Amino acid sequence: MKNLIQSILISLCSSYFIIMLISLKSPNDFWMSETIVKQFFYAVLLGIVIALANQLYKLEWPILVVLIVHYAVTVTVVFVIGYYGGWFELNNTKSIILLYARASIIYLIVWLYYYTDEKRVIRKMNSQLQQRGE
Template sequence: MKNLIQSLLISLCSSYFIIMLISIKSPNDYWMSETIVHQFFYAVILGIVIAIANQLYKLDWSMFAVLIIHYAITVTAVFIIGYYGGWFEVDNGKSIFILYARASIIYLLVWLYYYTDEKRAIRKMNSQLQHRGE
């Protein structure tokens, strides 16, 4: 449940960040219309997909394999949901590249969060084990 909530919150923040970047050109198109409600639901769907993809980390696979599969699932979901959310224009290669770059940056930030969180947990466990041994 914690994983689902974290993924939903990260997805919502990411989606609103993307909307903010898109709306720089035409602010009234996103912030002052029903589009923001649609974007909220797209973000929730994306959060659910990411939460499901996060279950890969529980498997006993190499971290590299898990990261590649997780990235593929995440980026594919961003493109599909982004298509319906109007995050890019299908016939515009630059628009697709920018979306890909944004998704990659967001993915990297999320991964860094989980990586540092895992490292912190490992340090805490090692510290507890060292204190037990003394």
């Protein structure tokens, strides 16, 4: 449940960051409340899918395989949701490349967050085990 909530919050922040970047590019455009609600829905959906994809880390697969599959799932879902969310123009190659670049950067940041959080949990558990052994 914690993973689901974290993924949704990260997705919401990332999506609104993308909206901000789009708004900076087109300052005369404004987002209607209906558009914001749709973007919120897409961000929550993206967060749920990423939380489900995070379950891959519980498998007994090599970490490199898990990372590649997780990345493929995440970026594919970002592309599909981004298409419906209007995050890029399908006929504009630069727009698609920028979407993948942004998704990859966000993926890397999120992965680093989870990685450091897991390292912290492991250090805490090791410390508790050492205290028991003394």
